[in-house]
Amino acid sequence: MHIIGNAKVITFSSDRPFLSSGAVAFEGNHIVAVGENEEIRASYPDAEFTDARGGLLTPGLINLHSHLYSAFALGMPWDLPAPRDFDQILERLWWRVDQALDLDGVYHSGVSGLLDAARVGITTLVDHHASPSAIQGSLDRIAQSYDDVGLRGLLCYEISDRNGLEGARSGIEENIRFVRKSEKMEKLRGMVGIHASFTIGEETLDAIAEAMQGLDGGIHVHAAEAASDVETSRKRFGKHPVERYASRGLLSPKTLMAHGVHLNETTLKAMVEAGVTLAHNPNSNLNNAVGVAPIVHYRKEGLLVGLGTDGLGQDILTETKSAFYLGKNRSHDPSAWFTGDLVELWKNSARFVSRYFERKVGVLEKDAFADMVLWNYDPPCDIEERNWDGHLFFGLHPRLVDSVWTAGKPVLRKGEFACDSERMMREARVEAKKTWERLERI
Template structure:
């Protein structure tokens, strides 16, 4: 049965955005069928189930461009011993022991916790990056089933890495390939190909990933230059900076997301722009890990496609908006950086365009007739 939402203040997040007072939305079969005034639509559809918004805002659900559902377990978790002094120590002492501890039930529960948190904060599409080295095969199905149960939309991948040996790296490749083919069984779930980061991947493994992805119409989802260690490792191994290395190996492109890009230089930014690669910005995580601040004002001015994620922090994307607005100002000591309209466009219009990459043929993130509800 159709649902008619009346007496709402509609925020359409079109470009340009429109705000419609005393507006109404007719929803049916998961699609926005019509938008108009409350009086007009109530008269036209007297038999529709009606929900009176009583003047509250109605807007598209939020999109998170990069997260880790299993990060739910890190909230409030103390790391034994002295505090880690840098991000590589945080990886070794927190994240890598945590992901090794995950079994199938832990994977399922972490996804459900994060999805409930997303519902509470109005975030309805999430691009997840998963790792569970002792529970690889079928792990993405477990998460997809949780997404189905929650009724949200998600893009899933498995993090391929060499840090646990060649057999598990190959298992990660196979899980990505398997799920890229199986994701169509879940109407609200899509897939991409996950990679950890340049510093835990050899050329041979990256070549194997690119070869495995060939013909699957996919890009990749990878952490890039989150900390200087990623650049130092790449230059030590190959003599190249990270983005140049990934470009050489066929990892970049318009369906690829690089998370963070905090420590990229001008030549790498040029490659990101030329390849149409997406960059996701996670300011709360960057502050928490003490890794620095990505040059998002420069990237935006250069035409790089920017999106906003949370890196496993809470799915309150409004908090990520605020952090993105404030971080650049203190990092650059310039109150003109990261103006509010830039952050709003990144979080709404850009995030929606990124989500549409994975759900082709659908209109997301807008209150317009024909868009997904």
């Protein structure tokens, strides 16, 4: 038994969202009790005690859509003309990076991205992976990177026809194999990844739907990220991307769609009725100049919207602020939404991930997973039940992360990793250089 006490605690529980002097008791991978500091300590007098010294304790943060391999694109040499549209961004950058990866590069880019995620308070990361030169076994290598760093996640391989039907079949096999294997894993589960409608033909989409028959899982797909995805889908297949997935029975509460910038009212309604979750990635959308999803409207219509970074770093706090500002700006209304709406975005991310595990994530309550972050947060203004959400989104900063636990095990303690992060980063730099050398020949 372990207690983290003498803390201000944001629980995200509807019953008691904030404790001014609270504690969390946990044993094994889950929480046993949450309550007032003195009450919890008296209930478990023999428990190991970590004194938060008045710091802020929160649930672990969740990145609902990322690409860990993007860690190897940092500072990548660029000798091509600047891309003029989204398709050229893929062709000249990301499809060269992922093609240059071998299995060692897959592992070490994963480690790099996960260390970065832990540093900013993330305990769960949903990854969408691609390495067309090394498909088979790639999800095992990513799983190893999660285990070595200590984080929780949902993993998939993005199926695509851009490397031919054989590559697409290999991607399907890798997903199905890992989904079944992950059922016995403690902190990882598998999904079935699809790149996007415009890179998936009818034959491959039919094969995906057939392979998923009887599978307890959902798809993770980029949907209507750019207008070109919708235009190509309508031209080639006569349907909006979401309509294509719906026609194969691929929409469900375990379906995760990323971006959704270019949905229409029909596809929005279909997603809401099926219980689909949308991962909003505002900074990536701005960077790629594909538009901004009208998530204020989406949420009013009942769509579950969470937050991801799309591999543009792992800082979900900054991403949350961007979503807040852009939502107001796109609505031309400063009262369009408030910090309580941001809380719901985080809760939606947690609700989706929890569908894949036997316990809840993203909340500090009895029986939930003990995924937590302790912050060295000492604001000039009091943090209270009436204003904790304002402190959460506008006071916290990644540099304030002190300690991180996932499933009750320390990932980071007082800024120091439990794993050998220095060795891991040295090895990652070697592999990144090899990846760049291969990339320059593509």
